[in-house]
Amino acid sequence: MNTKRYELDDADLHAWVDGRLDGQARAAVEAALAADPDLAARARAYIDQNHDIRALYDGIASEPLPDRLRPARIAAMQRRRRWLVPVAASILWLAVGLTGGWLAHDRLADFGVGGATRAMAAEAISAYRVYAVEKLHPVEVGVSDADHLMKWLSRRVGYAMTAPDLSPLGFALVGGRLLPAADGEAAAQLMYEDASGRRVTLYVSRNDSGQETAFRYQEAKGVGAFIWLEPDFGFAIAGDLPRQPLLEVSKIVYEAFEPTH
Amino acid sequence: MELQRFADQLEKWVPNLRRYARALTRDAVQADDLVQDCLERALSRQHLWRADGNTRAWLFTIMHNIHANDTRRAGSRPVSVQIDDRDGHHSHPPGQTSRIAGMELAAAVERLPVEQRQAILLVALEGMSYAEVAETLGVAQGTVMSRLSRGRERLRRAMEGEGPALRVVK
Numbered sequence: 104m105n106t107k108r109y110e111l112d113d114a115d116l117h118a119w120v121d122g123r124l125d126g127q128a129r130a131a132v133e134a135a136l137a138a139d140p141d142l143a144a145r146a147r148a149y150i151d152q153n154h155d156i157r158a159l160y161d162g163i164a165s166e167p168l169p170d171r172l173r174p175a176r177i178a179a180m181q182r183r184r185r186w187l188v189p190v191a192a193s194i195l196w197l198a199v200g201l202t203g204g205w206l207a208h209d210r211l212a213d214f215g216v217g218g219a220t221r222a223m224a225a226e227a228i229s230a231y232r233v234y235a236v237e238k239l240h241p242v243e244v245g246v247s248d249a250d251h252l253m254k255w256l257s258r259r260v261g262y263a264m265t266a267p268d269l270s271p272l273g274f275a276l277v278g279g280r281l282l283p284a285a286d287g288e289a290a291a292q293l294m295y296e297d298a299s300g301r302r303v304t305l306y307v308s309r310n311d312s313g314q315e316t317a318f319r320y321q322e323a324k325g326v327g328a329f330i331w332l333e334p335d336f337g338f339a340i341a342g343d344l345p346r347q348p349l350l351e352v353s354k355i356v357y358e359a360f361e362p363t364h
Numbered sequence: 365m366e367l368q369r370f371a372d373q374l375e376k377w378v379p380n381l382r383r384y385a386r387a388l389t390r391d392a393v394q395a396d397d398l399v400q401d402c403l404e405r406a407l408s409r410q411h412l413w414r415a416d417g418n419t420r421a422w423l424f425t426i427m428h429n430i431h432a433n434d435t436r437r438a439g440s441r442p443v444s445v446q447i448d449d450r451d452g453h454h455s456h457p458p459g460q461t462s463r464i465a466g467m468e469l470a471a472a473v474e475r476l477p478v479e480q481r482q483a484i485l486l487v488a489l490e491g492m493s494y495a496e497v498a499e500t501l502g503v504a505q506g507t508v509m510s511r512l513s514r515g516r517e518r519l520r521r522a523m524e525g526e527g528p529a530l531r532v533v534k
Contacts, residue, residue, distance in 0.1 A: 157488060
């Protein structure tokens with residue numbers, strides 16, 4: 104045995120902990136550990152950390168993948184959008200004004216969309232929770248004034264809105280209202296109801312994050328919401344419905360708002 | 365076809381990205397958002413992908429950049445809202461693991477500075493070589509070693525400081 108005290112390099116200790124050392128280097132670390140119980144206890148603790156972290160999180164890697172995380176599906180969505188974006192952008196830039204819109208887009212373009220979709224989901228769900236339970240005044244303007252309603256909301260929100268037809272799913276338009284959104288912007292909420300009194304809302308507000316995204320699902324306090332972000336506007340379908348029927352509603356609305364329609 | 369091959373390449377790493385994102389953020393919804401952001405960005409930057417390159421390191425680098433930006437933004441604009449906290453942060457079945465010990469470890473990992481957390485998780489979960497961690501994080505290997513060293517020591521003290529040492533039993 105080597106009697107000379109070995110000056111252990113910290114990097115070697117970690118390499119040994121991670122099983123990255125062979126031969127002489129490995130033997131040298133082991134000799135140092137044998138000579139120093141405190142060091143050995145530290146090494147042991149580090150090995151335990153690796154093991155424990157894997158035990159905590161390894162199972163996630165074998166969970167079934169949700170559709171929204173399938174690359175082929177995301178790619179298909181993006182291919183489709185490539186057609187839509189130039190059309191949508193040319194229309195919207197006229198409305199929004201080149202300078203401000205483009206600067207905002209440029210400044211924020213590199214942020215992830217997680218925060219933006221979560222914020223929008225929170226607003227849409229909160230608005231749903233406030234107004235969907237209303238018996239007397241669920242909407243500001245009722246369906247009898249639908250033309251006026253859509254013109255008004257379109258003007259205030261800056262998006263040419265139509266009320267998508269949800270009758271194939273048994274939902275009829277009740278009406279809509281204007282809502283405050285972030286930074287003094289206005290957002291629109293349209294409310295639909297089915298024969299059993301279940302309500303879903305369509306929420307539209309500006310999307311200044313510069314990001315686009317496919318459908319995302321979020322839930323809070325029993326209210327679910329599908330959200331998607333277009334270049335300048337974000338959309339949310341919120342409802343006290345199971346996920347699948349809510350997705351059906353979202354698909355219809357998404358189709359209805361394609362610029363080509 | 366090239367795009368199909370690219371999507372396949374990405375799909376292979378999605379479970380790894382998810383696992384890592386969950387450990388990094390400890391929030392199931394936020395973690396999957398991060399993965400989705402990462403895939404969307406990777407797909408839109410296919411021209412930067414090299415078939416002979418290290419796809420895993422490339423993907424993890426993209427995810428780190430997004431995470432850093434999200435974190436910065438959350439700090440400067442305090443609008444983040446906890447949408448859903450019901451999803452479990454831990455993937456293990458309760459019977460097999462001490463849940464309390466697991467939560468303490470996860471919380472201790474979360475309290476680490478983010479760069480130490482990244483180094484520890486990339487090594488522990490991904491089994492990345494130190495050189496690969498350095499490539500992923502865009503720093504020198506020596507920096508990786510010192511982050512690993514400081515992070516592990518801090519974690520050890522945190523776990524020992526909280527009463528009798530709790531271990532996760534697999």
